[in-house]
Amino acid sequence: MKIKRITNLGAATLESYVETRRELLRKADELTVRIARMEPVRTLEEMNALLALDKDRSLIMEMIASCSYVIEWLETGRRPGSRRGIERRAGYQREVPTDPVNLPSSSLWEAAEPEQPADEAGRFRLEAAFRGLTERELSCYTLAHGECFSFSEIAAMLNISKSSVGTYMVRAQRKVDGNVGSIHILVG
DSSP: OOOOOOOOOOOOOHHHHHHHHHHHHHHHHHHHHHHHHHOSOOSHHHHHHHHHHHHHHHHHHHHHHHHHHHHHHHHHSSOTTOSSOGGGSOHHHHOOOOOGGGSOOOHHHHHHSOOOOOSHHHHHHHHHHTTTOOHHHHHHHIIIIISOOOHHHHHHHHTSOHHHHHHHHHHHHHHHHHHHHTOOOOOO
């Protein structure tokens, strides 16, 4: 039978972290005084003892830094060093647009990729969906949906305003939706 030892460290509150940091600072001061008393070092044993104390002091200093980090997080309610919490950022700051082509290849992505219409019926469906689109609407639609460009990038490429790209996209989407709903392929 394996015996487990359970140690209760108390509640993880701001006060407990402040008290822990205070005790760690006292211990670091004690080690600094002990290291200062050992100087100058004359033997190899004294050098090894001094190095062990210095290693302990550096470990305690890391623990103090960790406690300070947690205390600042608990006091401010956000990650230290951040001017704004993630919940207060704008949508474009929270999201990272990524082209699926640049993502690592996996079986999930490979299965989700659309197949190229190799047969005559697939090409017919595609032509039928784009029937009635003007040249501008077709350009904007294919750049946005096929090439994953943003509206501002499309506007720069076509030398038109961003709002015009939005207008063309709305018109194109309306026409494509109407055309896709009315596609009938007769077999026989």
